[in-house]
Amino acid sequence: MTTSLRRADLLSLSNLRNDGRKPEEIRRLRVQLGPLAGEAGGSALVEMGLTMALAVVKGPMECLRRSDELPDRAILDVKVSAAPFGFGTDRRVTNANTDRRLVEAAHWLQKAMEATVLLQLHPKSRIQIHVLVLADDGGRLCAAINAATCALLDAGIPMKDFCVACTAGLDEDTTLVDLNRREESSSNGQPAVVLPCAMLPQRGTVVLAQCEARLPSTDTLHRVQAAAMDGCRAVFEILQAAVRERATTLLSARKGHASIENAFP
C-alpha cells in the first residue's frame, strides 16, 4: 500500500504554510483604483488574498456640525463596516456604530490616516472615509488601511506618503508575514500572535502597531515588528505600481489615447 502524502505533511516538510506560501511571502494583492466612478471623490478596492475591502472617500467638505470643526485642520470621519454577506464576515449584522471591534478598527484607521494626510491644508473641513469589508480571510484591518490609502490617493487628497499595512505573526519561533484567517485563529488554546502594523514606507516610520497575544519578551516583539515592516514594504511596491499605472491610464485617457474602464471585477 502506498502511503498517500497529505498536503499538510508536504507543506510542513518543505517549510511552507498552509496555503503554500513561504514564511516571508505576502498574499496576492490586487488593487483597483476608482471602481466606483460615479463618486465625487475617490474609491479603491483592495484584495489581499481573499480579504476584500472597499474604501470610499469623500471630501474635503463641510462638517456636519460647526462644533466638530477644527480651526486649523480637517477632521477625519471614518467608519468601518463589515458586510454580513461575504466569506468570513460575521453572519450577524454588526452595527458599525456600536460593535466594539468595528469602532476600534475605525479609530485606528482614523489615527493612522491622521498621521499621513496633510490635514492642515484643509482647515475647518471634513474628509469622510468609509470602508466596507466585503470578505474577511484574515488581515481585515490591514486591507482596510490599504484600501483607505488608495482611495485617498484616488480622491486626490494630499498625503505625506503611502500608508501601508501588513500583519505579522509568530509560529513557534518562525515569523510569518501576512497571516490568513487560519493562522490568525488561536491554536492549542493560545491566541496566535498577530501584529498588524502600518507604516509610511518611504519615510520609514511606523504609524500603527497592535498585538494581543502574550509574548515572552520585548525582543520577540522586535522580531515580529521587523517582519511586519518587511511585509509592509512588499505591499508598498505593489500599491505604488498600481497607482502609477492608474495615473498613466488617466493621463492617456485625457489625451484620448485610452479609455478608462471601471468594471467592478
Place this chain on the structure above:
Amino acid sequence: MPLATASTASSYISIRDDARSLSRNERAFTRECALRTKALRLDGRTSEQVRPVRLHMGRWDHGAECTVEWGNTRVTSLCTAELVRPNLDRPNEGQLVISVDLSPSASPSFRQAPPFTTGAGIAGGGQGPNYAGNNQRLQANRILRCLEKIVLTGGTLDVEALCLVPAQWVWRFHLALTILDDAGNPMDAAVMAAIASLRHYRKPHVDLDAHAGGGDDSNDPALASAPILIPSHLKEPTPLPLHHTPLAISFAFIPLEDGSNLSTAAGVVDRTSSSSSAGVVAALVDPNDREELLQNGSLTVGMNIHAEVCLLDYGGGCELPPTQLQECWKKAEGCIRQLCTMLEASLEQADKQAQADRLQKLVVQQQETRTTTTRSTTTNNNTNTELPPLPSSPYFQQSDNPGENTTAMDVDNNDDDNNVEQVQTEAEEAYRQLALDYSQGYKATKVREDTDHMKHSSQAYFNQAGKLMKTIFESAKSASATADNDQKDKGKAPTVGQPKKQGTKAATTTTTTNKTGKSSETPSKKAKGTKAATAGQLDSDEEETTQMLQSEFKAEQADPAKPDAKAKPMDVDDDDIDDLAMAISSKKKKKKKAKK
C-alpha cells in the same frame, strides 16, 4: 484634539469645551517642555516618571472592588460573580462581562451615556456622527478593548477554569469599571483597577447538591437544582486562578513637526526638513490631561512583571521611527516592574485587612446568634427571668450528646445546615433590638449572652465533659465572647487581653469553617488547649460577679445563682478575655465553683 471655539458668524453657537481645549500658549509651552532633550513636564516629572498611585480595596461575600487613585485620575472597578448556564457554543467556558463607564463626573466633556460593555450591549449611537460624543465613545471603547485583550486574550483569566459543571453551570464575572475622575491616562488606571479587583476577589464555595442545603434558592422551582453559594462565614472562599498579573502603561507622543511647521506656501511638503525632523518625537510616560490633549499619538503596552508583553496598542496618530518604538518598550518594562511590585504590596495589605474584618464579622455573628436564641426563648416564655434550656433551641439539641468533640461537631454540622438561615435572621433581629435597647446595650450584652450561653448550649454539654474539656470549652467561648464584648465595651478591655482575644478569634474562625455562626461550642472546641481558654475561664469568674450584679436589671438575667453557677463556665467562654491575669484567676475560681 481641541474642539472649536464658538463661531461668531452663524447663529449656531457651539459650546467651547474647556476641559478639552488648550490655549495656544499652553500648547506651545507644553510642547517645548516636552521636546527638550531632558524633558521636564509641567508637574515636575521627567518624561519617564509615573504619577503616584494609591489603591483602596474592599471585599465582601460575593464581590470585590478596587479604587485606584493614579495621580488625580480615579477609577473604580467592581468585580462580582454569579452562576449561570453556559453559552451553548462554549459549554466549558466561563464568561466575563466587562463594562466601562466614562461617567460625566470624570470630565465636563463626557456626557451621560450607557456604559460600553462586552455583554449584551445597549444599542446606542442614536445621535449620529457626534464628534464630541465620538470622543467619549472612542475612548471608552479603547479602554474596553484593551481590558478585554489583557484579561481574556492575554491569558490572565482562564475562562475554562471558571467552569463549574461542564455544560451546566459556569461562573460569569462582571467587571464594571467607572471612571470617576479623568485627569489624564484613565486607561492605565482602569487596567490596574480591574486587575486588582480580580486579584482581590475571593470565589465562594458552591454546594452542588441543592436539595440538601438550607434552601436559599430552593423555594424557586426554576432554580431548584441551582447550586448554592456557601456564605463566606461557613467556608473560606478561594482566590481566582489568574495566570499572571499584567499591568499597562501608556505613552503620549508629541512630534516635533506638528504639521504647523510645514511650509504650506506651495502646499508641498518640504521633504528634506520633514524627513530630518520626522525622527524627533517626544515620548512621555503617563500623560496627564493637558498632555493628552496635546498628544498626537499614544501607545499602550501591557506587560507583567516578567516583561512578558501581553498587549501592544499603538494607535497611531503620529509617525514614529521603529527604533523609538522599541525604546518605549524598554522604558515600559521598568515602569511596569515598579507598578507591579506596588500592586502586590497593596494587595497583601488589603488581604490582611479583609481577613481581619472577616474574623470580626464571624465573631459578631456568633454573638448575635446566641443573642437571638436568647431572645427567642425569652419571647416564648412569659417569665422573662428564668430560662430553662428550651427544647426548641438548636444548641440544646446538640448538647444532648456527651462531651465528645466529634459528635458534638457533627451535631453542629447538621444544625448549621438546617438552621443557619433562621439563625441569621434571628441574629439580625436580635442585634437590632439590642441596638435599640439602651438598658441592655451597656455591657449587658456580655452578661446576657453569658446567661444565654449557659442556659442553652453547654449545660449538658459541659457538665458531662471532663474538667479539662469543660475548661477548654469555657475558655473558647469566653474568648469569642470577650472578643465581641471587647468590641462593644471599648474602655473595658485592657490591651493585654487583646492579643489573646485575637488569637482565640483566629483559632475559632479558622477551625470552624463549616460551623461558624452556630454555637459557642465550636469556638470552645477550637480553643482547646490554648491559653486563651484558661484566660476565658478566668474571665468567667469575673463575669460571674458582674452577672450577679446586673441580673437585677434584666428580666432574662433575673435568674439567680443556679444559672449563674452553671453559666459561669459558659460565661467565661462568651466573655472576651480582657485580662490574662484576670482570666487565670477566674479560671481557678471557676474550677472551684464547678466542683461545687
